[in-house]
Amino acid sequence: MVNVYEAVEANKFKSTAIIVLFSIFVAVAVFFISQAFAIYQGYEPGGLGIVGIALIVSGVMSMGGYYFSDSIILGISGARPANKKKDFNFFTVSENLAIGAGIPMPKLFVIEDSAPNAFATGRDPKHAVVVATTGLLEKLTRTELEGVVAHEFSHIKNYDIRLMSIVAVLVGMIALLGDWLIRSTWYGGRRSNDNDDNKGAGIIMLIGIIFAILSPIVAQLIQLAVSRRREFLADASSVGMTRQPAGLISALKKISDDQEPLEAANKATAHLYIVNPFKEGEKRTVGWFAGLFNTHPPVAERLKALQKMV
Amino acid sequence: MIYVIVGIAVLIVVWLISEYNFFVTAKARIKAAVQEIGNQLKRQADLIPNLESSVKGYLKHEKGILQMLSDARKLVAAGKDASKQISEVLPKLQIVIESNPELKADNVVGKLMDELRDTSDKVMYARRLMIDLTADYNVKRVSVPSNIIANLFNFEELKGLETPTEGAHLKVSSEEMKSHKVNL
Numbered sequence: 341m342v343n344v345y346e347a348v349e350a351n352k353f354k355s356t357a358i359i360v361l362f363s364i365f366v367a368v369a370v371f372f373i374s375q376a377f378a379i380y381q382g383y384e385p386g387g388l389g390i391v392g393i394a395l396i397v398s399g400v401m402s403m404g405g406y407y408f409s410d411s412i413i414l415g416i417s418g419a420r421p422a423n424k425k426k427d428f429n430f431f432t433v434s435e436n437l438a439i440g441a442g443i444p445m446p447k448l449f450v451i452e453d454s455a456p457n458a459f460a461t462g463r464d465p466k467h468a469v470v471v472a473t474t475g476l477l478e479k480l481t482r483t484e485l486e487g488v489v490a491h492e493f494s495h496i497k498n499y500d501i502r503l504m505s506i507v508a509v510l511v512g513m514i515a516l517l518g519d520w521l522i523r524s525t526w527y528g529g530r531r532s533n534d535n536d537d538n539k540g541a542g543i544i545m546l547i548g549i550i551f552a553i554l555s556p557i558v559a560q561l562i563q564l565a566v567s568r569r570r571e572f573l574a575d576a577s578s579v580g581m582t583r584q585p586a587g588l589i590s591a592l593k594k595i596s597d598d599q600e601p602l603e604a605a606n607k608a609t610a611h612l613y614i615v616n617p618f619k620e621g622e623k624r625t626v627g628w629f630a631g632l633f634n635t636h637p638p639v640a641e642r643l644k645a646l647q648k649m650v
Numbered sequence: 651m652i653y654v655i656v657g658i659a660v661l662i663v664v665w666l667i668s669e670y671n672f673f674v675t676a677k678a679r680i681k682a683a684v685q686e687i688g689n690q691l692k693r694q695a696d697l698i699p700n701l702e703s704s705v706k707g708y709l710k711h712e713k714g715i716l717q718m719l720s721d722a723r724k725l726v727a728a729g730k731d732a733s734k735q736i737s738e739v740l741p742k743l744q745i746v747i748e749s750n751p752e753l754k755a756d757n758v759v760g761k762l763m764d765e766l767r768d769t770s771d772k773v774m775y776a777r778r779l780m781i782d783l784t785a786d787y788n789v790k791r792v793s794v795p796s797n798i799i800a801n802l803f804n805f806e807e808l809k810g811l812e813t814p815t816e817g818a819h820l821k822v823s824s825e826e827m828k829s830h831k832v833n834l
Contacts, residue, residue, distance in 0.1 A: 433771075435772070436768070436774075436775045439690070442679070442782075442783070482767075
């Protein structure tokens, strides 16, 4: 028996811890890769210019999706704005939760797809969009739908979309840096003054290359850990809003039992859905190693956490 | 050294201002949340007679058709010519059935129930917001270090949503024990 407040607090704390870990890792990886770059290019160690370039490139690549995320949804084939008459439960439940959460009413869209799923996007509560599939609206009762919509509202209220975008920019930056370092050592000729360098420079060079190879993978793994932790947090906050864990529990069961994959989903938005839209790794995955690569924690674990709150 | 002291002083002032602002905004938001509850209660009150009358009107319309049908049936049972009545009622019935293949009456009643549930949910969530905001405010008021500011500026404890523990509404009269007749 865990009370809702404690569950939310604990999840917020763990999520902050992972983000701090992630920041430290990014700082260390960037330091070594840029030092190696500097040594390789024959600059004085300490030049961070290349990091700035990588940050800008990665930022421009990711920020478009972040800034326009609410209008990109309109591009998904078959997405139509929800209206009160056709989608009575979806519309009114969202109205009610917006009152309860004290956030402006997000824009609501419905995708014609029989696979039950839902996701939220938009850079802040004012530009938030919640999308549900027709399958979800047909298969869930009002109480279950309330749990799912509250989960999506928690992502909005906790600024998860902003957080995940920033994390994605940093992961992209590290991947670019590592890539550039490896490419430049591959194609570029070594400098003749290399032999004159002291031992320290050689070691930093080696560490830099190791980081260049490993850190994109490690950074991505931490990114996925952040994503999984935010799912737990959104589940807990959802119960905090509705005070009905049973609704979300049976909704998660229904959604995960449905084996149909969602056609509109893509890898970039997968972490936003309430349940992994690719339906992979939920039942077939064995062992913790495969679990490391999931954007969502296993449904069984989420149910266990929710059952403690009943 | 002087910069360090100035820096710390600036930080303290910034923290003081932000804490003070938290308490003031929280109070204003709680006030707004109370108004929101009143707003939703009014919506509920406006909605119910409105819905009831519209459903009543609809059922009356169908009752008329049913009446015509049963009149026609009675004529047939009595061995009299009912073709005139049937030719009158059939197109009307057809229109009703074509526009609503499933039982329209049940659907309308269901819609009424949906609206009623939704409006009470809205009142509930308006209350939830007020309770949550007051809880946040009260927790911040007593926890370290923000309690310093709360005491300094006399931010009092707020009661949140009050449930009266005595009064006439807690007693059940024999009149209220009778089950209600819903007029549709």
